[in-house]
Amino acid sequence: MTGARLREFGPGIWVGEGPVVSFFGFPYPTRMAVVRLSDGGLFVWSPTALSVALKREVDALGPVRHLVSPNVIHHLFLGEWKSAYPEARLYASPGLRKKRRDLAFDADLGDSPPPEWAADIDQVLVLG
16 A cells, blocks of 8 residues: 555545555554644544555645544554644653654643643543
8 A cells, every 4th residue: 555545534634545554463453534624734544554645635635734543453654744744743642652662752742631631622542
């Protein structure tokens, strides 16, 4: 696969299918979401492999401001996205800082959204 092709899911929301990766020996599909926030910046949830074509699609939507790993499984492609978008803030789900010491996270996800996207996206921390 050469990279996700984004498709509109709803107003200001796009989803993209990424490559299938191995997860404990089982094939595991990857999927991401991109949300345009009210300030025009993009919130990228669970980023998939970043191809030239996908980067072009994302760049056409607006500036990438937030790279979010929703849990300790969806982290494989964070490094390549942070390299491509160094100005974007990188958010760690609980336990991810320990697992990905190679990444410099800007903030941790908690039970309420950061002010940067609180007007557009709510969140809740689910443990277990």
